[in-house]
Amino acid sequence: MKLDDAIAQVRDECDNYIQTVQALKALANELLWDEAQQRLVADGKAYFGRKMDTSSANRISPDAQVTPDLLVLRSQNANYYVVEGKLALSKDPAKREAKLIEIQKYDDDFRGWDGSQGRVASHDIILLVRFFHGVNVRNQIAQLRADKKMMFERNFAVVTFHRVVETETWMSLELLDGILRPKEKQEKLARRDKPIRLDLLVANPQFGHVKLYDAPPPAPLLMDQIHETILATLPPEDNLQLMEEGKVEREMDLGVLRDMVSESFGPSGGDDRTPDIPKQDWVRHAMVLFAKLGWAKQVGRSKYVYEVRQRRNPFDQFVKLRAREVSKTAEMRAKVLAKEKEKYPLFQHLIESNKPSKT
């Protein structure tokens, strides 16, 4: 793979992740929107990745902790939603099936809802998928339900999203299948007649700052967030040193750094059910990449010294670094395939079909 192609691929991955977070925010915004008042409901809350406890009756994960991508509460109307975003679904139905069946783990009497009891009477389950996956996913779920491989005691709906760029940029949501409460919301989403303006979503005071959800972001995005967080938390004397000497070193413990990035870009919650996003492993991996780039060096098991400099175009540098890795991996894979083909000429068609799916 050429470096330029790899760069384009990495940029796409980053854009997809950003779009996914936007889609979750768009759905949160929609579910919290009060049609009568034309504003977000005062009693509404959205949690991006709250840790919930399952019951012993859970068909997929009994007595365990699960982290749905989004939880939305409208306590006054007793409307509660559990949303799972499946944005990177395979085109292959067989590979997709396991991921879809797994969603049944959200069809459960969860503990961990906001409030004194921690439980609610019922909640609706929403599967959020990309617009171009929508019809295939809907049909497959219908088949799985007919085959009794998938069943729900609660309301279950499939919602698709896509970004609409015309004179202005919008996020459009559509209810493709299923039931949602209240009925007006269900009808509105089915009509797909009121997309959400992207700028309103971005500037949403409640969750505008959330840039990470319960899936690892592409490394360049997280590296950019780490770089920004370190700069934002420098004491004024370090800022002064950076301006005067052009460089300042900062020793960072991975745990502390994770907490700082989480505070800047992760979901807020303020209690022990707030998910650990980003996960420490994601941050560790990003720091390894910083070390490769020469911007940081490891000085202990979980300690790094980060060299803060006035770096220009940091994101482009992170993308290039990741793209070089992607390109190198692709080249190595191509070499292995070529060798295998040479070794087993009669099985060439099998070797080709064994290529990993792009999605």
Place this chain on the structure above:
Amino acid sequence: MDFQQRMQSEFYLVHEKLAHLLEAASKVCYQGGQVRGGILSRDKALDVLVQRLQGAGARARGINVRSEHSPYLIQARTRSDKLAPERREGSEAFIWEEKKQGIVYLLSCSERQNFERLSSKIERYLSPHLSRIFLRTSEIRSALNRLTEDSKGLSLRVREYTSRSLIDDPGSHKRVRTNREWTDEDHKSVFQKLSAQREWLSALRLDVRGRGLASGKIRRDSTFSCARGFRYFFRTVVATVSDAVVRSRDFLGKRDQQSHPERFARALKIEYAQPVFSDKRQNGRLVQTLKGMRNSALSVFHPNPYLHASLIDYADGSSYEIWVTTPTSILLLPKRKATTGSIERVCDFICDKFQEGEIKDFPGK
């Protein structure tokens, strides 16, 4: 000792009271010299900031405080020539605060370049507690209108102004031109002309006529200079610009996540009367403009057809998301940290170097 040196030695005496300093400044103007000043915003008492300037760190950077009380006389080495110490240059300025408004004034009779170096040096050393506030054309216009409405018999005659406007020629490598005009017009007609020609103001030299006579210059970076009638100029034009500075600071300040207990950031929109971004090449121009901002870094996540970027201000670690999703505006979303000084710098940079627009709360109330 030449005239300039004599004037400076008289001006840079330790003045017991502010009134004495203002009298000395008037004398400089009377003798044909110029007095320069700046209005800065502060978020800590000046005494606390001066204490910092009296510390070893400041001394090592060539900053000295020569008086024990306000107005404090500050001396700074503004250029150091290591090879030829005799060529080192310095500058001096008085600093005092207007407690009620939370602003400080700098006043000097040094050369403009030296005064600017001293001002930048102090700002940088006291960042983020001391910040420069930038004013847009509409803010300067409103301030001057308020002044003439509130002071009977006072008129403002514009003698010279510098403005900027867009170059429409697509073949041009430059997108913004600088215009300078010498005139003698009422300030309102000048602002009307600027608006009609879609120009934005950089600096304005005015004659103030009323109970006194004064002549001086104000700039969009809240600095001023006066060549005649300092006391009157200070009481009228500088006072009204100070009010505008306070308004701008109060509007743009405390918008980042860390200023809010719930981590809410308050977004801003720079809105244009025309659909600037209908032409998608303007996204690219905005990116190029922002890349030219000193001490900053831009990360572009999505360039077209909508723009999504992130800007870091290395001067104090502030950062922003920048979005262009509508044809008529730029959305600026402060992140974890965005100091008042930094928001002012970023907004001014976009307005001055890309195109001036109206800065509004987003979403509006």
